[in-house]
Amino acid sequence: MKTYDFQSSNAFVELFEIPPYRSGALEGLSFAVKDNIDIRDRSTSYGSKPWRETHPPAAHHAVCVEQLLMAGARCVGKTVADELTYSLDGENHFYGTPVNPRAPDRIPGGSSSGSASAVACGLVDFALGTDCGGSIRVPASLCGVYGMRPSLHRISEAGVLPFAPSVSTVGVLARTLPVLRQAMRVLLRSQAQALPPVRNIYLLQDAFEIADPAIRDALSGCVASFDGLPHVTVKSISLREITGLDLSLRSYNEDALRVLQTAEIANALGGWIRASQPEQGPNFRAGYRNVESFDRSAMSDALNLCEALFARVAAFTRPGDVFCYPTVPVLAPKKGVLTGRNLDAVLDYYDRTMAVTSFAGVARLPEITVPLAQVDGLPVGLSLAAGHYQDEFLLDASLRLWG
Amino acid sequence: MKTYDFQSSNAFVELFEIPPYRSGALEGLSFAVKDNIDIRDRSTSYGSKPWRETHPPAAHHAVCVEQLLMAGARCVGKTVADELTYSLDGENHFYGTPVNPRAPDRIPGGSSSGSASAVACGLVDFALGTDCGGSIRVPASLCGVYGMRPSLHRISEAGVLPFAPSVSTVGVLARTLPVLRQAMRVLLRSQAQALPPVRNIYLLQDAFEIADPAIRDALSGCVASFDGLPHVTVKSISLREITGLDLSLRSYNEDALRVLQTAEIANALGGWIRASQPEQGPNFRAGYRNVESFDRSAMSDALNLCEALFARVAAFTRPGDVFCYPTVPVLAPKKGVLTGRNLDAVLDYYDRTMAVTSFAGVARLPEITVPLAQVDGLPVGLSLAAGHYQDEFLLDASLRLWG
Incomplete structure (x- = not known):
């Protein structure tokens, strides 16, 4: 496997160094943060340069970032996200395509594309991502790393840009299973507890x-x-x-979850897109057309089916x-x-x-x-x-x- | 009890009429919407005039509003919220104090102050509110109406302004228990199911x-x-x-929940407040000073205690x-x-x-x-x-x- 560094991986939007607040369970580990998660005094791009330019810098780190810093981990940068996180490709119109080191001619998968790439390239021990319709699981699988989407709302989403609140989660991509477990247990604030065996x-x-x-x-x-x-x-x-x-399973998605997701994404992005008319990549534009043409007044069956x-x-x-x-x-x-x-x-x-x-x-x-x-x-x-x-x-x- | 109308109640920010999409379980019922929940083509104030002026109009109704319209209810307006919903008073620097008809010289409680007032004044059958630290329960109790905060994240928060994601909920204030139940079951997308008796x-x-x-x-x-x-x-x-x-119980709040809330509220509001330096009411300003002076780097014990x-x-x-x-x-x-x-x-x-x-x-x-x-x-x-x-x-x- 060819090796890639912080530049040649194209996994990062920004590089910086935030030292751990103290020692803890994650001592010695480095992590990166998907760029829809706030880092203090920096503008979060949400995978879109126009978003970045029309929103103020964050006043605080997201709670999940603070949790990792409090547990002894070191943050090294922000990673590329797909445009407004609305994609599973990993090809960003503004920031390019993070390398899939296991298959450089293939997509890394998205929308936590840079996080998957950074881990797969061995540049960090783990990375924060978000997952709505597969945005951690898909790039982790395509790039050959470990990834976890937690139960809905087990991890704080404060300082994470809203997307589809009934489906979106914050999670981790990691180079090993022990690192995944350690980082996730910090974020989940896991208690000592008896766990059943696999039955x-x-x-x-x-x-x-x-x-x-x-x-x-x-x-x-x-x-x-x-x-x-x-x-x-x-x-x-x-x-x-x-x-x-x-x-x-297709109907499980198309007649239930996708309807709820589509409605919620329109709530998250619609007002800004209509008011700002931002530059959009062709793939985002095509996908978002479905969001705009969607009939919200007829979604109650789908919402009930989800539940x-x-x-x-x-x-x-x-x-x-x-x-x-x-x-x-x-x-x-x-x-x-x-x-x-x-x-x-x-x-x-x-x-x-x-x-x-x-x-x-x-x-x-x-x-x-x-x-x-x-x-x-x-x-x-x-x-x-x-x-x-x-x-x-x-x-x-x-x-x-x-x- | 003196009677109040839509104007004299001071419960409303805007009055309008959105007819139901069809007939349904909520047929014949009218509702109002707390002004941190989006109504299409209108700017959501979040209880703050500067917020309203610096954010674009909503492109869509919040999902919870659509659910009620799909179930046959009629929307009549937006109600006053406490400034950025960060208060339990119901006295808004920009919009005044909605009447507590049961005690006109007393506060209605907040932050769903206008929703409680509108229901208590008999102007609507029920109203949408949000509750983080008591913002539905407190005004419902002080104004003498029914109110429900649901389980965290049972109801969609799409189109609801983010506040403290690990604590905030969308719920209902209503004039009777059957109306509360009916409206909540629509929002919860409740299934037919066997329920245990009270034991x-x-x-x-x-x-x-x-x-x-x-x-x-x-x-x-x-x-x-x-x-x-x-x-x-x-x-x-x-x-x-x-x-x-x-x-x-005090420690349960002060050493656990309030820390998590304070951190998350800073994430929701901090960037905008720092960049816009908006006009703030004196009570909000005093409360928010605690948010700004709060030491985020020392909150892991409190977060763990919450869990x-x-x-x-x-x-x-x-x-x-x-x-x-x-x-x-x-x-x-x-x-x-x-x-x-x-x-x-x-x-x-x-x-x-x-x-x-x-x-x-x-x-x-x-x-x-x-x-x-x-x-x-x-x-x-x-x-x-x-x-x-x-x-x-x-x-x-x-x-x-x-x-």
């Missing part, structure tokens, strides 16, 4: 079926290794068996249960391909990927992606998800399985 | 002890009426018995359990008293009130205040709280007890 591993059929056959094959060995685990039941399960509803699905997954899930599936159902697309000229490629990437990422999104579950496999040298992540608020169990379970 | 009513000793003796006496009859309920155990309980920690308390209350609480206590431990202060000239009165009002409101705040519990009693003609609310995410049970329990 059931549910292989989510619908997600495996959506995945490219090569990805299924590549992950089959990892999945087979679960069979030897003592006291663990491994079982293939369909979304229908979990929810009791005759609903595909019903959340409640049904919660009712199904027991302590000790984990769900397992491919993090991303496709390999990293080549750079420059996901444009309006290749609409089919764009739709395939988004529709399949978000069908899979919507499972944890709707159910507000914590999910960890682990870089376990590869296809033609390209990283492939396997995800584990656990019940709502079972973040510490999930971290513990991942470490027992692969630590 | 235990825990009278929170620490909160009763903090309350004025006259308030304790006034509520004693309501509390005594629980004794006749079949299959219900009524038990006085201390915070120490619930959490297993030797911590007073520990949340986990301990969650571990204690069983389905069918409710906690019961005075909503506000003091009677509505006279208008114009809570100023820097009467610092002792200000501290007494805030320290005691927020000690009580912090119980649900830290534990992310849903809480309903019910206007059950009075002292010298002044309304006194009794609160019920239930476990995290047990919102539907709490609404059902309240209706069984007092519907």
Whole structure:
């Protein structure tokens, strides 16, 4: 693997040094911060130069940044985010494309693209990201690093730019599982507590079926290794068996979560875009057209479906249960391909990927992606998800399985 | 009681008419919206004229407003909020003081002051509010109406101005318990589900002890009426018995929740205040001085304590359990008293009130205040709280007890 430095990775928007406030659990570790999370006295770009120019500098670090500094970690810079974080590509019109060191001709994935790249290039031990529709999980998987989206609202979002409040989370991308666990436990403010052992591993059929056959094959060995685990039941399960509803994973996204997300994103960005008419990259512009043309007055069924699905997954899930599936159902697309000229490629990437990422999104579950496999040298992540608020169990379970 | 109209109530910032999108569960009901919640094509003031002047109009209604319109309710206007919602007074430097019709010489309480006033004056059936440290519960109690703060993050906050994301909620103030329940069920997207009966009513000793003796006496009859309920155990309980920690209710607020709130509020407001140097009312300015002088680098113990308390209350609480206590431990202060000239009165009002409101705040519990009693003609609310995410049970329990 070719090596990249802070410049050549193109992962960073700004480099600086904020020393830890004191020693602590994260002593000796360095981290970077996705540029939709405030750093004191600096302007947060949200992945958009016009946003940066029309908003004042932050008066304070985001709470999550302070937590890491209080725990002994050192902050080294801000990383590129996709434009207004509304993308899973990692190709930013204003700031360029952070390198995917495992596949330099491919996208890193987004929107925490710079955070994934910085970790994958070995420039930091871990990085803060945010995840709404997959923005931590997707770039972590495509760049071959660990990443965790926590349960909805377990981590403070103060000082993080609002996006889709019913879905957005703050989380971590890391180079190892112990580092991921340590950083996440600081942010989650985890207590000493007894955690159940893993009892059931549910292989989510619908997600495996959506995945490219090569990805299924590549992950089959990892999945087979679960069979030897003592006291663990491994079982293939369909979304229908979990929810009791005759609903595909695609519909789970398209008829439920995506509607809620789209509505909330319009609330977060609409007023500013209308008033400022900012320069926009072509991909953002195309995506945002869907937001603007969306009929908000007809979304009550979708909102209710989201809540019903959340409640049904919660009712199904027991302590000790984990769900397992491919993090991303496709390999990293080549750079420059996901444009309006290749609409089919764009739709395939988004529709399949978000069908899979919507499972944890709707159910507000914590999910960890682990870089376990590869296809033609390209990283492939396997995800584990656990019940709502079972973040510490999930971290513990991942470490027992692969630590 | 003297009657007030839309003008003389001083509850409204703007009056307009948004008809329902269709018929539904809220057909025939009118509502108002606290002015930190977006209404399309209008500028949201956040209780501050300079904020209104420096931010663009909203491109969309907040999701919670759309939910009510989709369910058949009619929106009639925006109500006064306390300045940047950082107050429990209801006396706004820019917009004046909404009338407390039950005690016109007293404050209505804040920060959902206009929403409480509009409901108490009989001008709307219900109103949207937000609650961080008591901003729905306090004005509902002081004005003698029903109010509910839901479990943290059960209701979409898209289109609601960010304040303290780890504590802030969207909720409802209403003239009757059935209307409160109906509106809340729409916002919560409640499913048909079996709900447990009330099994235990825990009278929170620490909160009763903090309350004025006259308030304790006034509520004693309501509390005594629980004794006749079949299959219900009524038990006085201390915070120490619930959490297993030797911590007073004041400390629960001052050493835990208030620190988290203060940090998060600084994130929400700090950049804008520093860059715009906006006109501020004297009470806001005095309060915000504490936010600015606060040492963020030393808050990790408080953040950890918040999470520990949340986990301990969650571990204690069983389905069918409710906690019961005075909503506000003091009677509505006279208008114009809570100023820097009467610092002792200000501290007494805030320290005691927020000690009580912090119980649900830290534990992310849903809480309903019910206007059950009075002292010298002044309304006194009794609160019920239930476990995290047990919102539907709490609404059902309240209706069984007092519907």
